[in-house]
Amino acid sequence: MINARGLTKRYGSRTAVDGIDFTVEPGKVTGFLGPNGAGKSTTMRMIVGLDRPTSGAVTINGRPYREHSAPLREVGVLLDAKAVHTGRSAYKHLLAMGATHGIRKERVREVIGLTGLESVAGKRVGGFSLGMGQRLGIAAALLGDPATLILDEPVNGLDPEGVRWVRTLVRGLAAEGRTVLLSSHLMSEMAQTADQLIVIGRGRIIEDAPVEDIISRTNGTTVRVRTRDLDALTALIGGDGVTVSRQPAGAAQITGATPEQIGDAAAAAGLPLYELTALTGSLEDAYMTLTADAVEYRSTSPEEEPAR
Numbered sequence: 001m002i003n004a005r006g007l008t009k010r011y012g013s014r015t016a017v018d019g020i021d022f023t024v025e026p027g028k029v030t031g032f033l034g035p036n037g038a039g040k041s042t043t044m045r046m047i048v049g050l051d052r053p054t055s056g057a058v059t060i061n062g063r064p065y066r067e068h069s070a071p072l073r074e075v076g077v078l079l080d081a082k083a084v085h086t087g088r089s090a091y092k093h094l095l096a097m098g099a100t101h102g103i104r105k106e107r108v109r110e111v112i113g114l115t116g117l118e119s120v121a122g123k124r125v126g127g128f129s130l131g132m133g134q135r136l137g138i139a140a141a142l143l144g145d146p147a148t149l150i151l152d153e154p155v156n157g158l159d160p161e162g163v164r165w166v167r168t169l170v171r172g173l174a175a176e177g178r179t180v181l182l183s184s185h186l187m188s189e190m191a192q193t194a195d196q197l198i199v200i201g202r203g204r205i206i207e208d209a210p211v212e213d214i215i216s217r218t219n220g221t222t223v224r225v226r227t228r229d230l231d232a233l234t235a236l237i238g239g240d241g242v243t244v245s246r247q248p249a250g251a252a253q254i255t256g257a258t259p260e261q262i263g264d265a266a267a268a269a270g271l272p273l274y275e276l277t278a279l280t281g282s283l284e285d286a287y288m289t290l291t292a293d294a295v296e297y298r299s300t301s302p303e304e305e306p307a308r
Ligand SMILES: Nc1ncnc2c1ncn2[C@@H]1O[C@H](COP(=O)(O)OP(=O)(O)OP(=O)(O)O)[C@@H](O)[C@H]1O
Pocket: 011, 014, 015, 016, 034, 035, 036, 037, 038, 039, 040, 041, 042, 043
């Protein structure tokens, strides 16, 4: 469990993280989202003691990171996979890391296997591709078999097979009861991987809720229906705030009524429905709406460009 209270970081006059409170719970994948410069990395760095909060505090399983006597066994961290520039082999690099915590060769071999690095384990890390570097970073995070994992952009640079592998891995780690905090700019990936989302913008929390709640609350729900008598259905459910927009082949999209209300009304009237689908839009749609005011570096489309 990660717990932040009033967590604040200022760099000179710039407030990178502005008094945030949040809890990351075990047994779930929690996604950490926000535009560039929102404060995600700064927050993650404070969680693992690489940056000192200006005020407030953050603990992992009740203690600040630095107060854990064997941090690798408590928290696995992937912050900047590119940071490993070494002439050592992947195997030796992991062995050296593990040595500080009494982690043995067997475990090093295990994480090499788990991350698919067997064929390159004897090669110099300095020559690794971005994807191999990410896998090595994840192997290092898993080394101490920690109960908490903090992974900043773990799928960055991975091919589709690698992206799917990370998804399965982190879901499996959460299912084992671990605490997983994960950042990514890939919304479709986040939608498939995370249970809970914390969305941050300009150093403040914009949302902290289950993924499905954020999507349905932000986008609203449209219900697609198909029936043989759309007029009858419209008469049954029509009313204040309900709109029915007709589509070909007896289909319609309805806003302002839930699938339950539509299904119950149709069933009570004996009107068969051939389709009843809740369309909630994508996480990307919700994210764009939520962070519209928090984006610092926005590209303008040609029609928005000021006239010269
Ligand atoms: N060492 C530093 N010195 C001064 N300002 C910093 C420092 N580190 C971060 N900042 C500033 O703090 C703010 C938050 O940065 P941070 O890297 O935490 O954002 P982020 O959400 O991780 O962004 P990205 O998605 O681009 O990685 C930014 O405005 C950044 O310029």
